Amino acid sequence: MKANKSELPFVLVNMAMTADGKIATANRAVSSFASARDHEHLLELRATADAVMAGARTVDSAPINLGPGPARYRQKRLQRGLDAYNLRVIVSRSGSINPRAQVFQHRFSPIIILTTRRVDARRLKQLRALADVVKVCGRNEINFRAAFRWLRKRWRVKRLLCEGGGELNDAVFRAGLVDELHLTLCPKIFGDRRAPTIADGHGLRHLARAARFRLKSTHRNGNELFTVFARD
Numbered sequence: 010m011k012a013n014k015s016e017l018p019f020v021l022v023n024m025a026m027t028a029d030g031k032i033a034t035a036n037r038a039v040s041s042f043a044s045a046r047d048h049e050h051l052l053e054l055r056a057t058a059d060a061v062m063a064g065a066r067t068v069d070s071a072p073i074n075l076g077p078g079p080a081r082y083r084q085k086r087l088q089r090g091l092d093a094y095n096l097r098v099i100v101s102r103s104g105s106i107n108p109r110a111q112v113f114q115h116r117f118s119p120i121i122i123l124t125t126r127r128v129d130a131r132r133l134k135q136l137r138a139l140a141d142v143v144k145v146c147g148r149n150e151i152n153f154r155a156a157f158r159w160l161r162k163r164w165r166v167k168r169l170l171c172e173g174g175g176e177l178n179d180a181v182f183r184a185g186l187v188d189e190l191h192l193t194l195c196p197k198i199f200g201d202r203r204a205p206t207i208a209d210g211h212g213l214r215h216l217a218r219a220a221r222f223r224l225k226s227t228h229r230n231g232n233e234l235f236t237v238f239a240r241d
């Protein structure tokens with residue numbers, strides 16, 4: 010059955026990508042390659058979102074806390090009627106999240122882990138000690154539609170910002186849940202077919218199944234192109 014749109018949050022995906030379509034090097038050592046302006050753009054988007062979400066490998070491969078950043082962004086949030094600090098959502102099918110990841114060192118807002126029944130009891134206990142809430146959203150795979158509906162209903166998430174990585178994005182695109190894609194095109198080439206892209210996962214076999222977007226805006230800043238695509 011088709012979900013009532015108002016039961017779901019408006020979902021934005023924000024990514025920086027090289028000119029050859031990569032979001033990190035194959036060994037994941039380099040994933041920060043965009044300008045300071047792109048980082049501001051990320052914080053500006055976070056300042057409009059009730060919750061910021063990322064996949065397990067994004068959270069444990071870089072020193073990120075998924076928070077709103079400096080006080081001026083928290084001020085903007087308050088002016089918009091949002092909480093000063095956004096909720097943080099981490100997605101992990103198997104629960105293989107590094108407990109020492111930076112995100113857990115900063116306790117300014119609730120951390121929610123979305124996971125599956127694949128996680129055994131011991132690991133579930135560990136996750137519960139790390140996060141404020143652990144939500145099991147499926148047997149082997151996360152049912153993102155149900156998970157997002159729960160985020161909206163239980164946590165009043167009206168705008169959800171997904172910050173990758175590629176594997177998580179792919180699942181959210183395939184579920185038809187992405188309303189807007191913010192893509193910063195950076196003038197670098199990484200090469201390597203093993204390097205992640207904005208959507209790596211199962212993909213599709215037929216054009217008719219592609220997630221479709223229309224170009225909403227473009228803005229050049231220096232040598233980077235800031236693009237926004239809206240769901241078609």
Ligand SMILES: NC(=O)c1ccc[n+]([C@@H]2O[C@H](COP(=O)([O-])OP(=O)(O)OC[C@H]3O[C@@H](n4cnc5c(N)ncnc54)[C@H](OP(=O)(O)O)[C@@H]3O)[C@@H](O)[C@H]2O)c1
Binds near residue numbers: 031067150174
């Ligand atoms: N350039 C950019 O804008 C940008 C943005 C974000 C990330 N990155 C980079 O991208 C790289 C990470 O991307 P990635 O694709 O390898 O990893 P990712 O999507 O961040 O994380 C993958 C992990 O997330 C969980 N996951 C993903 N999809 C899931 C699903 N459908 N259901 C349940 N769990 C799911 C799984 O965790 P478990 O294994 O625990 O089950 C999976 O192993 C890093 O190098 C990061 O720094 C770049």
